[in-house]
Amino acid sequence: MTDDIEAYLAQTAERRLDSYRELLRIPSISALSVHAPDCRRAAEWIAADMAAIGLENVEVSDTGGHPVVYGDHLHAAGAPTVLVYCHYDVQPVDPLELWRRPPFEPHVRDGRMLGRGAADDKGQLHAHLRAAEAMLATTGGLPINVRYLFEGEEESGSPNLEPWLLANRDRLTAGVVVISDTGFFDGNRPAITLSVRGMMYAQIDVEGPPIDLHSGSFGGAVENPANALARIISELKDRDGLVRIPGFYDRVRPISEADRAAFAELPFDEGAFQAGIGVPALAGERGYSVVERRGARPTLDVNGLWGGFQGERTKTIIPAHAHAKVSCRLVADQDPDEVFSALRAFVLEVAPPGVGVDLRLLDKSQPMSTPAGHPAVAAAAAAIEDAFGRRPLFIRSGGSIPVCAMVRDSLGLPVVLMGFANPDDQAHAPNESMVLANYEGGIRAICGLFDRLAVGGLAG
Numbered sequence: 001m002t003d004d005i006e007a008y009l010a011q012t013a014e015r016r017l018d019s020y021r022e023l024l025r026i027p028s029i030s031a032l033s034v035h036a037p038d039c040r041r042a043a044e045w046i047a048a049d050m051a052a053i054g055l056e057n058v059e060v061s062d063t064g065g066h067p068v069v070y071g072d073h074l075h076a077a078g079a080p081t082v083l084v085y086c087h088y089d090v091q092p093v094d095p096l097e098l099w100r101r102p103p104f105e106p107h108v109r110d111g112r113m114l115g116r117g118a119a120d121d122k123g124q125l126h127a128h129l130r131a132a133e134a135m136l137a138t139t140g141g142l143p144i145n146v147r148y149l150f151e152g153e154e155e156s157g158s159p160n161l162e163p164w165l166l167a168n169r170d171r172l173t174a175g176v177v178v179i180s181d182t183g184f185f186d187g188n189r190p191a192i193t194l195s196v197r198g199m200m201y202a203q204i205d206v207e208g209p210p211i212d213l214h215s216g217s218f219g220g221a222v223e224n225p226a227n228a229l230a231r232i233i234s235e236l237k238d239r240d241g242l243v244r245i246p247g248f249y250d251r252v253r254p255i256s257e258a259d260r261a262a263f264a265e266l267p268f269d270e271g272a273f274q275a276g277i278g279v280p281a282l283a284g285e286r287g288y289s290v291v292e293r294r295g296a297r298p299t300l301d302v303n304g305l306w307g308g309f310q311g312e313r314t315k316t317i318i319p320a321h322a323h324a325k326v327s328c329r330l331v332a333d334q335d336p337d338e339v340f341s342a343l344r345a346f347v348l349e350v351a352p353p354g355v356g357v358d359l360r361l362l363d364k365s366q367p368m369s370t371p372a373g374h375p376a377v378a379a380a381a382a383a384i385e386d387a388f389g390r391r392p393l394f395i396r397s398g399g400s401i402p403v404c405a406m407v408r409d410s411l412g413l414p415v416v417l418m419g420f421a422n423p424d425d426q427a428h429a430p431n432e433s434m435v436l437a438n439y440e441g442g443i444r445a446i447c448g449l450f451d452r453l454a455v456g457g458l459a460g
Helices: 003-011 013-024 033-053 122-139 161-167 227-237 256-267 270-277 290-295 336-350 374-387 401-411 436-456
Strands: 058-059 067-073 081-087 107-109 112-114 145-151 177-181 191-196 198-205 301-307 321-331 356-364 393-397 414-416 433-435
Touching: 003 013, 003 122, 003 436, 013 033, 013 112, 013 122, 033 058, 033 067, 033 122, 033 145, 081 122, 112 436, 122 145, 122 177, 122 436, 161 401, 177 374, 177 401, 191 374, 191 414, 198 227, 198 336, 198 374, 227 301, 227 321, 227 336, 256 290, 290 393, 321 336, 336 356, 356 401, 374 414, 374 436, 401 414
Parallel strands: 081 145, 081 177, 177 414, 191 393
Antiparallel strands: 058 067, 067 145, 107 112, 112 433, 198 321, 198 356, 301 321
């Protein structure tokens, strides 16, 4: 950070917040087709902003779904090249009644920007644009070569991104991908995420008679699909939290002693964590701490469960069918297709006779990790420390960001997860917010990262 850049950021502070609000007002909900025009409007807003601040080769690229926005600045001869990724689409906003103000009427309150997308991920995307603007306005260039890739389908599974990446590999060459779609640690401690878990998401459908049956006339003679599904689900995990699917743990890397020591050093308060959730007790796989279970161990959870009568008072039936949605968070080196195959075989084995059972794979993503010793990670850590005054923690995310492995595998590039969202941002929930100190510090950390990479010898 030079004095000129800091002065520029001070002079443009109000204009920057106005621009931030303007982007947040666009309801770019990728999962709802009615908002497809809004997703395009957001892409075009971003492209216009990129061109206005001096980025080049700006393009709104059709993908078969919501557009990808590309732009670059490639004038730093001999310097490394970085590909920056963020997404401009946002989650649906329901339940609307829990928002204090309409989700697409952003406003500042108590040092936070509130509104859908304020943190996930428009706020972080906007911080990258403002960092580029500050450097271009004060120095006339960027210290490294930067390619920008902003996507509009991350919140709905990025179904069209990988083909676009493969079709555009030649113009996406870089030494590393910087993804800003993560956040800080509990207590809003600065952090860099070293890994994200993968995902296997499936639906179990249990079918019985073609119609609901009278439970008095047929009970005891016909297998009940809801009972059968309950039996199936009860077989999936034991009382110690272990998944009982044969082969589920075969590819799971054991947690090393060094990793266990790193987890133990994190300033994590289990009591405060439990109180913040509002549950009577914590649960999980025996033999591992909460932070280990959240970041380095696989899981299996029922995400939805339905079937039979759910109305007021009573209806005595044997339901014709019952259903469950089940997901597994996966760690290196688990493969979602293999996990689904093992789940399917196990469910069919434990299902009682008298019902038909089918499983469908609904979604999947690969786990991803980057070693803490990677030079770009070291540069990001130093830049965050400069901007926020504290050395960042190295953490592992329990969530899944499919684009991480997608970019790694499609482009052959390592990924640095450098995000700035506060952990209480309520992303995906009502009243999403971004602490403005995180947003402002993020802009300065991005500038610092580029400066450090310029002298750090990153290849690419």
